[in-house]
Every structure is written in structure tokens, then in C-alpha cells.
Amino acid sequence: MTKDLSIKDLLLPYVVMVVVIFIMQDATYVFILSCIAIISLVFLIGLRIKDINICVLAMMNLSSILIENLLFSTGLISLYSEEENRLLQNSVIFGLSMARELLILVLLTYRVEITKWLFPKHQIRATFADSMMPWLYLIGAAISFFALIENYFRNAKGYDITFFFYAFEITGYLIFSTICAMLVALTVISYKEAYELKVPSIKKRS
Numbered sequence: 001m002t003k004d005l006s007i008k009d010l011l012l013p014y015v016v017m018v019v020v021i022f023i024m025q026d027a028t029y030v031f032i033l034s035c036i037a038i039i040s041l042v043f044l045i046g047l048r049i050k051d052i053n054i055c056v057l058a059m060m061n062l063s064s065i066l067i068e069n070l071l072f073s074t075g076l077i078s079l080y081s082e083e084e085n086r087l088l089q090n091s092v093i094f095g096l097s098m099a100r101e102l103l104i105l106v107l108l109t110y111r112v113e114i115t116k117w118l119f120p121k122h123q124i125r126a127t128f129a130d131s132m133m134p135w136l137y138l139i140g141a142a143i144s145f146f147a148l149i150e151n152y153f154r155n156a157k158g159y160d161i162t163f164f165f166y167a168f169e170i171t172g173y174l175i176f177s178t179i180c181a182m183l184v185a186l187t188v189i190s191y192k193e194a195y196e197l198k199v200p201s202i203k204k205r206s
Contacts, residue, residue: 091151
């Protein structure tokens with residue numbers, strides 16, 4: 001017997017996403033918390049519908065955010081630098097960000113294989129997120145790399161170039177927002193398939 005659920009049961013992910021869009025104006029801490037909340041919700045829904053693919057994707061992306069939060073937001077790695085140590089400090093920041101992005105990139109690239117190895121009894125499938133998410137982290141790693149090179153020319157050679165320095169944070173916002181949106185979309189699709197949920201339409205049914 002199929003459980004009949006209303007579309008209102010899926011409204012929370014959409015509401016959270018809209019809130020994120022409105023609070024992204026220079027609100028890094030709130031933005032990170034919102035991303036963590038959205039991905040955690042995706043993970044819980046994945047558990048409910050027993051979709052291991054959603055759960056693993058959520059955990060990999062959640063790990064990425066938590067690693068960044070642990071490194072920078074807790075003060076373990078300072079985001080502030082003085083004139084005398086700016087080259088070294090910025091190199092550490094951009095270098096660690098690039099290492100994190102490359103690590104998650106590798107995990108996402110082999111996500112299906114890793115999931116099959118960890119959960120051989122579950123139904124494992126490649127999703128549209130498996131094709132698109134690695135590209136997001138590749139872009140992030142590229143931005144971090146160019147910011148690292150730019151940092152050398154700016155603080156060691158004296159060139160006044162800051163394009164990738166300012167693009168670094170903006171790109172991070174865009175990448176994490178896109179990841180959350182993709183996870184929410186994937187979850188809605190899987191939830192609909194699991195419960196045969198009918199999507200409402202303004203078109204009159206014949």
C-alpha cells in the first residue's frame with residue numbers, strides 16, 4: 001500500500017534554500033550554518049527513504065563544509081594577516097582550501113565505487129549530482145590555485161592584482177549554494193519516486 005503524502009511535506013528544503021539566498025549578503029557564519037542545516041536535512045530524508053546514494057553525497061559535501069569551518073571559523077587557521085606575514089598566511093589559507101577541494105573532488109569522482117565497497121547490499125546508482133558536483137570542486141580548486149599564484153605576485157613581487165583574492169569568497173558562496181540546490185533537487189526526485197508523490201500542476205487534468 002502506497003503512502004499518500006502531500007507536497008507540503010517537502011516544503012522545508014525549499015524554504016531553507018530561499019532563506020539562504022536572502023542572508024548571503026556578507027553573512028558567512030549564518031551561510032555556513034544554513035548549508036549545514038540543509039545538507040543535514042537532506043541526509044535525514046535520505047535515511048528515511050533508504051537512499052544510500054543521497055546519504056553518501058550529503059556526508060561527503062557536509063564533510064567539506066565542516067573541514068573548512070574547523071580550519072578557519074574556529075581560529076585554528078587565522079583568516080587575518082599582518083603586512084610582514086601576509087604572503088605566508090595567505091599561502092596557507094589558499095593552499096589548505098585547494099587541498100580540501102581536491103580531496104572531496106577525488107571522493108566524489110569515485111563516489112559510486114566507494115559506496116558499493118562500503119554498502120554492497122544497497123542499491124547503488126549514479127545520479128546527476130555525481131556528474132556535476134566534481135566540476136564544482138574542480139572550479140573551486142582552480143580558483144584556490146590561481147589565488148595562491150596571485151598571492152605570490154601580489155605580496156612577494158608587489159603587483160597590485162586582487163582578482164582571484166576577491167573571487168575566492170564569492171566562488172565559495174556560489175559553489176556551496178549550488179551544491180545545496182542540487183542535493184535538494186536530488187532528494188525531491190528520490191522522495192517522489194519512493195512515495196509516488198504527485199507534483200501539483202496549474203494545468204487542468206483531463
